[in-house]
Amino acid sequence: MTNTAFNPRSLLASDVGGRRLLMVLLAIAIFVPILNLAVPESSVFHVSTYTVSLVGKYLCLALLALAVDLIWGYCGILSLGHGAFFALGGYAMGMYLMRQIGDRGVYGNPELPDFMVFLNWQELPWYWSGFESFGFAMLMVLLVPGILAFIFGLLAFRSRVTGVYFSIISQALTYALLLAFFRNDMGFGGNNGLTDFKDILGFSLQSDATRATLFSLTAIALLLSYLLCRWIVDTKLGRVLIAIRDAESRTRFTGYKVEYFKVFVFVLSAMIAGVAGALYVPQVGIINPGEFSPLNSIEIVVWVAIGGRGTLYGAVLGALLVNYAKTYFTGAMPEVWLFMLGGLFVISTIYLPKGVVGVFQKFKSKVAVEPDDPSIQSKEAAS
Amino acid sequence: MRYYLKTLAFMCLALIGLCSQVSFSQEQNFAQTLTFDQITEQLITAKQTKQKTLLIEQLAAIDDERKQLLLEDLQQGSFYYRKEDKRPVYITREESGYALTDVLSGEAYGVVKKTTVRKVSINNTLRKQLRTVLAWVSLSDEDVDIRLGAATELLKSPDSANIELIKSVLAEEKNPAVKVVLQQTLAVIYLASEVESERLVAIADLEEIQNKEVMQILANMLEQNEAGEFSEPSEKVRAAAESALNGMRSEEKFYSVVENLFFGLSLGSVLLLAAVGLAITFGVMGVINMAHGEMIMLGAYTTYVIQILMPNYIEMSLLIAIPAAFLVSGMFGIIIERTVIRHLYGRPLETLLATFGISLVLQQMVRSVFSPLNKTVITPEWMSGSMQINGFLSLTNNRFYIIIFSLIVLLGLIFLLKKTFIGLQMRAVTQNRAMANSMGIRSNWVDALTFGLGSGIAGIAGVALSQLTNVGPNLGQAYIIDSFMVVVFGGVGNLFGTFFAAMSLGVANKFIEPMAGAVLGKIIVLVFIILFIQWRPRGLFALKGRFVED
Known part of the structure; x- marks a missing residue:
């Protein structure tokens, strides 16, 4: 069952959920822009730009959830700091977009972004150089999260920091970054972050066509990332990852360099998260330090848990479902939303260990699954 | 005739003498x-x-x-x-x-x-006399505060006329604080003297008293005006003043270190209070309780409610709030353990998510019940104010009490775990659940109690925190990451480690702060912990032994 070549058809042969997901993605990547741009607004089939942006945002978050599922579902690494990589990718994109504003800012300074003029900075800090080039910025979208993940992962995994310890220090990482990006002296706009973007590669961010294109790009990025992740987990590499998840010590004793596998998949996941952030920023029009908040990172994990951990498409489904519910409830009943989200956490962990996807599978197979009473396992496992 | 005159003169004299005699005795x-x-x-x-x-x-x-x-x-x-x-x-x-x-x-x-x-x-x-007399009356009052006030009043307008008065009062005065002010007044008066030797003595006297005002006085003496003349003409006196000033500067430096240490320890105590409950639930039970911060918040809100319920007993409210907060948070803890965590033992990552969900629910609950705005918790009088240790050092009472309180809580907890039967059961269940079960310990019951204990301690921490920060729905979130850092840094399952970690992180934070600023200081500490974990993945004081699972 192990594929070595990257062949989408054989990859998805046994992945029914993934196949359906990809078909839907492909369909919306093609049709949503058409329905948005070509169909007149009076028509029933018209998709408003607002919806396009909203769904585009969901797809970015779904991509982020996919990245988390890759490490948590298949390698057992629970990162509570994945929002940091997402935000770093977003900042890299934001910096490019900031440089594109040029002299159209409030202060009209051709070199410096508004907030730097406001803070009386005389010249662009060195780490901002290069971001006027789109290619360089896109490289940074991948490299900045990647390098941070590499250093952090290498340090952590080589010292065999595992389980909850890793979760807690990854949370500390994003918390430290949160505090750092809140500082004005960092040169990333402090509290307000980067915003007031004008255009990307010369196309105005306000125009419907740009938005629809971004939407399609996001859907395609999700599609490709999904295939990449599916390919990785289906190869021998993926088998090793699963082995690490289930019995790390045993895998190590079998002769695998566990830490390198973990670092590899962690860096890859961080890069996917960075891409998600980079796609997210032009669509929502702002990136601020709030994205680093530990709460956000935990929420990502919840999307994955609710959708179904270790299935990839479950993560995507979970992200879409929870975020849709969030948009709906924070609008309709803001008081209830946190009760709901909190309740979802509890219910999904206790009663839906395999998430929504697990429920569907249960219905479908109609065969009694092996008794899955956590209270019986728990006592033995804890001792 | 001569005789007569003589007699008359004598009589007159005698009369005058007598009169003066009388008036004297009358006086x-x-x-x-x-x-x-x-x-x-x-x-x-x-x-x-x-x-x-x-x-x-x-x-x-x-x-x-x-x-x-x-x-x-x-x-x-x-x-x-x-x-x-x-x-x-x-x-x-x-x-x-x-x-x-x-x-x-x-x-x-x-x-x-x-x-x-x-x-x-x-x-x-008469006005001048009255001023002196009034000062003297106040200076010999029985109330220390009145005496101190009068002495400070004298220091504000140093007058050589008061020298005798101050000397006489000084001989009687017992209270050190009043004494210092009087001595300082005396020295300042002498410093204005024309005589060089008197000024030298005054400087020697000032050297004994150490505070910022004296330093300012001495620094003023060394100042040069535009013409290059010193405000103190004598070189000898200037040299004495300079050496006294330098001595005091090093003293000041020393006490500022002591003060930083005190602030650090008080921050450490806050961390300790917040983390020690977590050290029980996470360290002893292996449960990642993300709702721990909300247990702290519930404790703080309990304090608020107690103060609302008994507005006439604000002074006592904290003492009542401590057991009340313990019970409230403890009850919530037991409920959470029985309904959720019980199902998730041995699955720490799932526990983390479920308890995080609970924390969201609790936050929203508090928001719905009390409104999302911060609540004011009144500080009783005995908690406010500060203690003046010497001229350079004063310690605020609330921080001082919190240091003491956190130590009491820690010692109480250690006693409970090490010396009581329930503590023995808790440790037994932690070390080997199956064996403890077979020895007749009802591990379900012990689990619930342990979790309740950890949550209850968090509630007590909430009472203490209500005196330091705003009481609002997000109170707990601010402390949860710090608490985890403390527990992980100190070594899981080790209360001494938690204590050591809390105190060293608190002190480190306060010493880095002046150099790097508060936010950067915190980032440095966080990065330090992240790196530290690489070096010792199980914390400073890791448990050893075969019950430590990998």
Whole structure:
């Protein structure tokens, strides 16, 4: 069952959920822009730009959830700091977009972004150089999260920091970054972050066509990332990852360099998260330090848990479902939303260990699954 | 005839002598026996300044509660007498006239016309005397605060006329704080002296007293004006002042380190209080309780509710809130354990998510019940204020109490775990659940109690935190990451490690802060912990032994 070549058809042969997901993605990547741009607004089939942006945002978050599922579902690494990589990718994109504003800012300074003029900075800090080039910025979208993940992962995994310890220090990482990006002296706009973007590669961010294109790009990025992740987990590499998840010590004793596998998949996941952030920023029009908040990172994990951990498409489904519910409830009943989200956490962990996807599978197979009473396992496992 | 004249002259002399003799003895008499009423009466009739001076001296010496008021009113010129019966009164000026109060009985006579009363006049000589006398009266008061206030008053306007007075009071004074101020006043007076040697002595005296004002005085002496002249002419005195100043500067540096240490320890105590409950649930039970912060928040809100319920007993409210918060948070903890965590033992990552969900629910619950706004928790009087240790160091009471309180909580907890039967059961279940079960320990029950204990301690931490920060729905979130850092840094399952980690992180934070700023300081500490975990993945004081699972 192990594929070595990257062949989408054989990859998805046994992945029914993934196949359906990809078909839907492909369909919306093609049709949503058409329905948005070509169909007149009076028509029933018209998709408003607002919806396009909203769904585009969901797809970015779904991509982020996919990245988390890759490490948590298949390698057992629970990162509570994945929002940091997402935000770093977003900042890299934001910096490019900031440089594109040029002299159209409030202060009209051709070199410096508004907030730097406001803070009386005389010249662009060195780490901002290069971001006027789109290619360089896109490289940074991948490299900045990647390098941070590499250093952090290498340090952590080589010292065999595992389980909850890793979760807690990854949370500390994003918390430290949160505090750092809140500082004005960092040169990333402090509290307000980067915003007031004008255009990307010369196309105005306000125009419907740009938005629809971004939407399609996001859907395609999700599609490709999904295939990449599916390919990785289906190869021998993926088998090793699963082995690490289930019995790390045993895998190590079998002769695998566990830490390198973990670092590899962690860096890859961080890069996917960075891409998600980079796609997210032009669509929502702002990136601020709030994205680093530990709460956000935990929420990502919840999307994955609710959708179904270790299935990839479950993560995507979970992200879409929870975020849709969030948009709906924070609008309709803001008081209830946190009760709901909190309740979802509890219910999904206790009663839906395999998430929504697990429920569907249960219905479908109609065969009694092996008794899955956590209270019986728990006592033995804890001792 | 000559004889006659001689006799007459002698008789006259004798008469004068006799008269003076009589008047002298009268004066003696008057000094010893005059009462407050008599002095008052004579003050009204006395015409000459000399007489009044004597009377004021007598007044200062007698033991009567009313004297201070009389002296003050005399000085302020509101001591009058009624023309008709020469009754001594105090007046308060009002639109329609003067409101009279009897000097002797304190009885109020109501408002009268200005012309019906006459002022007991005083002049500058008397005013000066009154100031000294009043200072002396206050300086010999029984209340320390009044004495301290009077001494500080003297220091503000150093006057060589007061030297004798200060010396006499200083000989009697027992309280160190008052003594220091008096000594400083004396030294400052001497410093203005024309005589070089007196100034040198004054500097030596000032060297004994260490505070920022003295440093300022000494620094002023060394200052040069535009013409290059020192404000202190003598080089010898300047040298003495400089060495005294340098000595004090190093003292100041030392005490600022002590102060930082104190702030660090108090921050550490807050961390300890917040983390010690987590050390039980996470360390002892292996449960990642993300709702731990909300247990702290519930404790803080319990304090708030207690103060609302009994507004007349604010002083006692904290003492009542401690057990109440323990019970409230403990009950919530037990409920959470029984309904959720029980199903998730051995699955730490799932526990983390479920408890995070609970924390969201609890936050929203508090928001719905109490509103999302911050609540004010009143600080009882005994918690506010500060202790002046010496001129360079004063410690705020609330921080001091929190250090003590956190240590009590920690020791209580250690006692509970190590010396009681329930503690024994808890440790047994932690170390080997199956074995503990087979020995007849009801591990379900112990689990619930342990979790309740950890949550209850968090509630107590909430009571303490309500005195330091705003009580709002997000109170807990602010502390949860720090708490985890402390527990992980100290080593899981080790209360001593938690203590050590909390204190060292607190102190480190406070020492980095002045150099790097508060936010950067915190980032540095966080990065340090992240790196530290790489070096010792199980914390500073890792548990060893075969029950430690990998």
